[in-house]
Amino acid sequence: MTPQQKRAWYGLAIGIVWAAAIVAVFVIKGAAAFDEDAGMRVMVYGLFIAGVLAYVAMLYITGWRMRREGVIMDERDRMILRKVPVYQMFAVLWTLAGWAIALSEVYHDEGQIPVVFTWLMFYSAIIVNIVFASAGALIAYWSDEQHGQR
Amino acid sequence: MGKGEVSNRIRRLRFDHGEMTQQELANKVGCTRQTIIALEQGKYVPSVTLAFQIARAFGVTVEDVFQYEEKEPGTIP
Numbered sequence: 001m002t003p004q005q006k007r008a009w010y011g012l013a014i015g016i017v018w019a020a021a022i023v024a025v026f027v028i029k030g031a032a033a034f035d036e037d038a039g040m041r042v043m044v045y046g047l048f049i050a051g052v053l054a055y056v057a058m059l060y061i062t063g064w065r066m067r068r069e070g071v072i073m074d075e076r077d078r079m080i081l082r083k084v085p086v087y088q089m090f091a092v093l094w095t096l097a098g099w100a101i102a103l104s105e106v107y108h109d110e111g112q113i114p115v116v117f118t119w120l121m122f123y124s125a126i127i128v129n130i131v132f133a134s135a136g137a138l139i140a141y142w143s144d145e146q147h148g149q150r
Numbered sequence: 151m152g153k154g155e156v157s158n159r160i161r162r163l164r165f166d167h168g169e170m171t172q173q174e175l176a177n178k179v180g181c182t183r184q185t186i187i188a189l190e191q192g193k194y195v196p197s198v199t200l201a202f203q204i205a206r207a208f209g210v211t212v213e214d215v216f217q218y219e220e221k222e223p224g225t226i227p
Contacts, residue, residue, distance in 0.1 A: 002184045074181035075197050076188060148193025 003071045005141050007062045011134030014058055018051030019127050034116045080140045087136030088129050095128045154220040156195045163208045179203040
């Protein structure tokens with residue numbers, strides 16, 4: 001496992017815990033409560049910011065350790081990591097497609113959706129984008145190990 | 151012109167150079183051990199720079215390490 005793969009695993013672990021924590025709040029309190037309950041909004045905003053900070057801290061700490069230990073990111077790492085934005089883009093697009101389909105089906109008869117979902121779509125796109133920065137790297141390494149440059 | 155394939159003799163050359171480990175070679179040329187593994191498995195074709203660095207680490211020419219075999223169009227690998 002390359003140092004970049006280890007870093008991606010750390011990022012994925014943080015991303016999964018982060019996403020699970022936010023989803024858990026919505027499952028326990030209900031999406032509708034986001035509009036009415038100021039405490040819930042603070043909790044979600046707090047989790048959202050804490051997740052971003054934890055991810056940035058992980059990048060900073062692992063980057064600092066790698067520099068201190070003289071760990072190399074070589075040309076193959078760079079070639080593999082260039083594929084990551086493609087995975088991120090598809091993950092975000094699929095997430096938005098999922099939201100669009102789900103909201104259209106659920107709120108079709110009403111002809112409008114609650115405002116809270118516009119925020120949830122935004123948060124989920126950010127979270128998926130960050131999670132797939134790590135997941136995409138792991139997929140790219142796995143794909144390269146399976147198929148090489150073919 | 152058909153699609154070619156690059157093979158290499160890195161494993162053989164490591165053996166011939168006092169059973170140099172993959173990590174030792176990686177350290178000499180400034181890449182990760184995983185890149186050396188991918189090269190030996192034929193899953194990665196290096197840049198010209200890395201190819202020269204590997205050849206230099208063994209004290210041989212690039213052609214002694216890497217071979218390019220061109221395949222005729224329409225042939226099945």
